[in-house]
Amino acid sequence: MSIRLVDTYVAPFVAENEYAAIQPMVTAAHKMLTDRSGLGNAFLGWVDLPRDYDKEEYARIKAAAAKIQKQCDVFIVIGIGGSYLGARAVVEFLKSPLYNNLKKDTPDIYFSGCNISASNMQELLAICEGRDVCINVISKSGTTTEPAVAFRVFRELLEKKYGKEGARERIFVTTDRSRGTLKGFADKVGYETFVVPDDVGGRFSVLSAVGLLPIAVSGVDTDALMAGANAAREAYADPDITKNDCYKYAALRNILLRRGKTTEILVGYEPFMQMLAEWWKQLFGESEGKDGKGLFPASVIFSTDLHSLGQYIQDGMRNLFETVISVKDTGATQLIPNDPENIDGLNFLSGCDLNYVNGMAQQGTLFAHVDGGVPNVVLELADRSAYSLGYMLYFFEKACAISGYLLGVNPFDQPGVEAYKKNMFALLGKPGYEEQKAALDARLAK
């Protein structure tokens, strides 16, 4: 077991009979998922992906990653939402949030096409100057504005720099298996392509080619990542929440929400967990934030944010709970030097490992926040390995599905994401949006 749910710090806030009361609902949700009888059942490809992934494509991903590592200094990954968060989360968690600042024998990796910022694009172009570049564009349709624009810019850059022939060897396309203009174009020009599976939504796609190619380029052991996910797939097959921590987490989220805890804060104690928290926020926020419902997902990195949002969590409005990811073995060691002058009064810590101090900060914070009225669910993660991370990614994916069914939503759609896009297209004058444009122009003129 790479993950253990510790309920000591949530127990004071949940009555025993609440577990009993929600168990039949969890069992029903489990049945919906395994029968594929629930809402959104066309998007359950992630469930068995860690076992049933396309082995031929997986081998091509590894080969492409090796080729990219050899060919370039800078690897530009173009995608938005689920097409960038998973890969970035894994690279930062397993390598470093400072990955691009550290010496290494793998390329720098930058993410583009996930905003509409002119300054960000200008900076990425400056970073590419005088360096060898490969790109991976990730877009199911090829028509999403942000990645499409970035693909135009970087394709132009590569074709100018290497010619059309040379660029062809440096452009990797992750898109629909057969449909869509991007797939058609890639096949015509001869780019190597990988598949955004039809039955895996963006936020569940980290273990498909969407996430795996950039992850492999960073040098992460993708075999271990997939093995961990598959171990979690096997581990969380029993609907009984006394035996299934994944389902217990899903149950606790719903119990606490119904008690008025409307915000869930994901807590990490290491900077390498920040993008994982962003991935988690998309996973849960987009899966559950609909029909006027859903826990609001927020995140903090302690002890940093104990000196920021810490005050609020300790003593502000009591409508929140925390889910703490506690990494038992971080794999790094840093001893605290002795100071003969002892100007900070910390000589009682001389020679101690920072991990020990961080652990006590965590334990002290658990006590403090529980005393302050904040339930804390603790998820102990064995270590900072690809295996354990794969395990955790799957843990959250499955917990999210069960939790969404308990909440009474379709955890696999995202109808609300279209609203801004339609307005934007209309305002930009996209052909076909004439009527909506007239309506919005009239609102603007008021």
Place this chain on the structure above:
Amino acid sequence: MSIRLVDTYVAPFVAENEYAAIQPMVTAAHKMLTDRSGLGNAFLGWVDLPRDYDKEEYARIKAAAAKIQKQCDVFIVIGIGGSYLGARAVVEFLKSPLYNNLKKDTPDIYFSGCNISASNMQELLAICEGRDVCINVISKSGTTTEPAVAFRVFRELLEKKYGKEGARERIFVTTDRSRGTLKGFADKVGYETFVVPDDVGGRFSVLSAVGLLPIAVSGVDTDALMAGANAAREAYADPDITKNDCYKYAALRNILLRRGKTTEILVGYEPFMQMLAEWWKQLFGESEGKDGKGLFPASVIFSTDLHSLGQYIQDGMRNLFETVISVKDTGATQLIPNDPENIDGLNFLSGCDLNYVNGMAQQGTLFAHVDGGVPNVVLELADRSAYSLGYMLYFFEKACAISGYLLGVNPFDQPGVEAYKKNMFALLGKPGYEEQKAALDARLAK
């Protein structure tokens, strides 16, 4: 005016008489602040700081920054909470979140002492290898665990690398004016020191030496930053919310909170705004999150997070509102290349500037979110200049003070931050915490 509050997208959610009803309370809060008769009145040094700052010290800051720029490749800033968020927010906003990855004639700047992570420390040490280093330790007392430990590590590094004499020229200390062990030690050894003012809390300290030295090292025009802040100081002196957008923002926050909007999401449309949002979260979360009260501060960067939390905001629980910072002139230009193949169908945008598209994304999102039931307060910022940013920092500081008084809290204390520290010290066996340690050990043994 560098900032303009647009109330078009909050108007559907607020009745006219609510403004009238809250005006006397705003006037009372204004009086508490100007009379210095409110709670926390020992910490109002920030109010006139943009005019009354120590000119002699300010000149020394500039000289030290020039010396640091000449002496080093890597500048390590050691501090936590308010001792790092302000500087980092300003450097990222005005320079870039990719500042350390871009070519430039100023040193790389890394922040340390703001976590207890062994891996982060190891990475920073690796980054320093073979490069010239200066450090700035920022700690009022010198005894806060995180920065104290980092100072031990980096002082050791510098003394090994340059000797005690050489290190003395590379260590800059921002601390109490006269008290504290760090001040005593710095004076004894001969480090140049700068002042953490007694009457300015950490989260209000960005325009003191705390923020200004690192900001100046990055090459930001601190004169313009201070001038902008001072212009805001002069602009927001009238208690009438029809004439004072700063106070109107404070009033709106409280009106919306009382209507059940318990979470405020700060929205930016540029990656360079992310750390500004973190600064803002500390400012408001720590000032207002107490006595069981306060808006929960969250943040997103669009369009990135429209593909993450966007679904929730559009269609989830309706207990939130957004405050959008809209930068009118971002100072960068990026035209969208034409694609003869038009594979993405976006040729209607060929030749358009990304800023234009970003603006339409913003306008489209405002309509969509308001239609979805989310009030949107829009703060238009003139441009991405040091002057305008200084103006905005002061805008938020003063709005925070007024808002905290409207809420009925002391906006200038942070009693809740101590709780985890006391527990941590007890668990770590710090001398003097024996009784608390026994109590916590007993809880752990249960």
